[in-house]
Amino acid sequence: xxxxxxxxxxxxxxxxxxxxxxxxxxxxxxxxxxxxxxxxxxxxxxxxxxxxxxxxxxxxxxxxxxxxxxxxxxxxxxxxxxxxxxxxxxxxxxxxxxxxxxxxxxxxxxxxxxxxxxxxxxxxxxxxxxxxxxxxxxxxxxxxxxxxxxxxxxxxxxxxxxxxxxxxxxxxxxxxxxxxxxxxxxxxxxxxxxxxxxxxxxxxxxxxxxxxxxxxxxxxxxxxxxxxxxxxxxxxxxxxxxxxxxxxxxxxxxxxxxxxxxxxxxxxxxxxxxxxxxxxxxxxxxxxxxxxxxxxxxxxxxxxxxxxxxxxxxxxxxxxxxxxxxxxxxxxxxxxxxxxxxxxxxxxxxxxxxxxxxxxxxxxxxxxxxxxxxxxxxxxxxxxxxxxxxxxxxxxxxxxxxxxxxxxxxxxxxxxxxxxxxxxxxxxxxxxxxxx
Numbered sequence: 155x156x157x158x159x160x161x162x163x164x165x166x167x168x169x170x171x172x173x174x175x176x177x178x179x180x181x182x183x184x185x186x187x188x189x190x191x192x193x194x195x196x197x198x199x200x201x202x203x204x205x206x207x208x209x210x211x212x213x214x215x216x217x218x219x220x221x222x223x224x225x226x227x228x229x230x231x232x233x234x235x236x237x238x239x240x241x242x243x244x245x246x247x248x249x250x251x252x253x254x255x256x257x258x259x260x261x262x263x264x265x266x267x268x269x270x271x272x273x274x275x276x277x278x279x280x281x282x283x284x285x286x287x288x289x290x291x292x293x294x295x296x297x298x299x300x301x302x303x304x305x306x307x308x309x310x311x312x313x314x315x316x317x318x319x320x321x322x323x324x325x326x327x328x329x330x331x332x333x334x335x336x337x338x339x340x341x342x343x344x345x346x347x348x349x350x351x352x353x354x355x356x357x358x359x360x361x362x363x364x365x366x367x368x369x370x371x372x373x374x375x376x377x378x379x380x381x382x383x384x385x386x387x388x389x390x391x392x393x394x395x396x397x398x399x400x401x402x403x404x405x406x407x408x409x410x411x412x413x414x415x416x417x418x419x420x421x422x423x424x425x426x427x428x429x430x431x432x433x434x435x436x437x438x439x440x441x442x443x444x445x446x447x448x449x450x451x452x453x454x455x456x457x458x459x460x461x462x463x464x465x466x467x468x469x470x471x472x473x474x475x476x477x478x479x480x481x482x483x484x485x486x487x488x489x490x491x492x493x494x495x496x497x498x499x500x501x502x503x504x505x506x507x508x509x510x511x512x513x514x515x516x517x518x519x520x521x522x523x524x525x526x527x528x529x530x531x532x533x534x535x536x537x538x539x540x541x542x543x544x545x546x547x548x549x550x551x552x553x554x555x556x557x558x559x560x561x562x563x564x565x566x567x568x569x570x571x572x573x574x575x576x577x578x579x580x581x582x583x584x585x586x587x588x589x590x
Contacts, residue, residue: 242459274571464498
């Protein structure tokens, strides 16, 4: 087999491969001979069909099949011989496939980039230290009470914290615009779900009252035609609902899974959940800083097949959110590549860089850390032992945990070399930005 390779541009390579004709012709002859034993053709007994007839009828198809297999097999032998790693399937163009002549084809493909990691000691990371205080627990309990609140209609002016049922219609330059109209819309006053000034304009209205609100859309509003636009909303208040928080009693505790131990046990469970949430948030902040720093410090040429695959993955995830018969929707037309390009580039770059850290540091998933992560997940279920057993009996599930642990070990490896600054923070400082 003759092989030559050239770099066409960047990561693209062109591989020219020549395969001796005997490899193709001998395999074609063998398959035709095997076929002759079983083929049935009118006028001939089974197994007695002349090879000339077999070749005339089946030769072209068999030859095409053999050539395809030989090209596929020889391509992977050739890239191993040339010590290159294709990043995706090659585009193969046959140059010579005539019978009796050496097979020749050209394979064009992209390779993985060569990466030399920048000095990890120049990476700077801020480690946030925080604890869950009694005040934090009390605030969280109030949030949980609000989740279980009951609502009743009241005959008074709407106030912040109330739910207001409203009809409204918006106009820009005297004309209604898309999404500007609703009937019996339930709005939690103070939630910030409407543009600035809208909810404040509803506060103070009573059932049956109407008001025109002169407002301006934010400059960074998602719809280009409304960015910074001056508009008017005609609002009519239908009714006002006031919340009533539940008492701190056993009835409330049971709703959150605490059947015994009263308020002390309830607070303990709430704090435990908050501690886990805080630890995860702190870990996520560090991880994001490390990953952002790796990408910033290590510009990488990205193989287009990997980016294309990542774009399709992101598109599929969004299509699944639509639900229903997504197979009948042209996803690429509805969600073009440009929507996902930036995120896909980042994911591919991170995948390559994390892989390089793993290779250079010779990291392997720590079995004890894998077990600890599985047990942490299992602790949130009623039967933790069964969940642990399920993970360890399901190879795919366990591989997912191993990959997560290995990624954590990459962060630890970078942190060990990086310049780390510690900073005291509050529970809200760490949690709220994550939720936002």
